[in-house]
Amino acid sequence: MTTFKLRLRIIGLLALCLALAACSAVKLSYNNLDEVAYWWLDGYLDFDTAQASRVRGDIARLHLWHRETELPRVEELLQGLERLAPGEVTAAQACDLFEQARKRLLAVAERAEPAIVTLALSLTPDQLQHLERRYARNNQEYRREWLRLPPGERLDQRLERIVERSERVYGRLEEPQLAVLRRQLAQSVFDPQRILAERQRRQQDMLQTLRQLQAPGLELAQARGLMRGYFERVQSSPDAAWRAHQEALTQEGCRSFAAGHNATTPAQRETAVQRLRGWQRDLRELARNGAPARG
Template sequence: MRQTEWTGNTRRNGWKARYVAGLGLASRTSNGENSSMATPASRPADGLARRFSRRLRHVFRRLAVRLALVMMVAGLGACSALKSTYEQGDHLAYWWLDRYVDISSDQAPQVRSAIATFFRWHRREQLPAIAALLEQAKGHIQQPMAAQTVRHYQQEAQRLGHLAFRQALPDTAALLVTLTPAQIRHMQERMASDNAKYRRTFLAADEAERIDARMKKVMRYAELMYGDFTAEQERQIRIAVAAVVRTTAERLGLRERRQQAWLALAREVVTERPERSEVVRRLERFDATWREQANQSDSDAGIQLAVQIANLTTPAQRQHAVKRLQGWLDDTQALMRRS
């Protein structure tokens, strides 16, 4: 059941929709991106239940590094966009889930209720933590950046994400047991399409093209935070980006293996129809297994990239970042007051 009224809006403002879907849904990304890379806050899905339960955790892991850059809400072109887009987040999240699963009319009320419940919890329990991280980042962004600082935000991100995962898990299991074989095929086709797009964009045969693609993405968010960069600054950033690009194929391989494991789990649930409590246990095992593998695959290249960008900036660029962070902090606090 497509939500056509939101499709047009999200195509015109795709980065806003993807950010809110990420902020409002608890899950780790499916594309295997290194959490320490400065890349957009949204990724293709591993499937409905996994995206719903783990999206927020991955967003916060990657926001940890963007806080080191500091790009707390990367993808928003203006401070006011955070507040207005978050307020539409339940509708955008539903549209996003429907795109990956093709939600039926019978499932729709359950999905809408679960999303609304999660947003109420997130606004009440996690927006204050986001505000605290933004306040910390305002101080750190004005000082020389160290890898230890980046890892601090990464650990906080993982902690917040795990809490969000636990909060969403019961509703995720309830939805998973209602999926049909046709919906699983729909997810598989969507994953294959997203993987092909990722491969075309970031795994071109020519190494220079691969670096160009990643560099374009990194600089979009670096400029959002710090403003314009000089040619010499970009030359030095490109050297650091090249180190990250070399692990792209490995990350994609991890993504595809995780997707296959997810599809196998979904098929088991559809075939066996176990009790909801058993589905919860299986989701917990899936999460623990793949979270550990993702942690093992993470390298220091992304962290070093974040550190280098921050330490290349001038005092004027850092003041630009402080103003950007303050605007995001103001919007976050305004959202908290409406809870």
């Protein structure tokens, strides 16, 4: 498959399972995820015929592996959430769940690495230019969405998104819960300019790595080393200030999750339990049934 953007889509196979909360089409969405992933990736790299065939096969194999191997582990994560849902949650417990999810994401990325390298080696200069232009468009969209908003509107937009995700789990939130979320966001260290700067650093790192992979006579082991180095720099940025900011955002997220959950009512927590159980049933059925037949 492909680069950091491909890796994000691969990771989406797992993230979708955790974030599809309350969607009535969980199974349909998961079963069609390989097709969605292919077209998403093609938008970044504009595959030729040979690449398209190989990428579709790689995605299908990764999807099948994820279905058989990772869905049961995602179910275990949901079981952990279900056990916590009826009571109070601490920030430490929230961070523990976050770390478990992070490990699952890394497992998917590691599984995909050989296919990523293979595709990266086949990319042409025109495709790298296509990727660079796509990065530029994405960055422009990010500026419009976050940097050009007044602080008050930015807070409202973040609140809207958090409420939407939370209501998929707990049902409708009432003013006491909304007030807790507003307070958490008002104290946030979220800095969209700093996020954009790190995003652009990763993009340039990715483009430089891909160009290094075009060197004549490069051996496969060298290519894997270059790509692995890039992935390591994504996991741990060379920018110490960004690493500190990222850790602050993580800890803040854990505290906010705990505060938001602890503000919910017994009825809302029971709704969360029932929905978590429903998603677990969906995942078990997906894992048991295997890949759907294609017409």
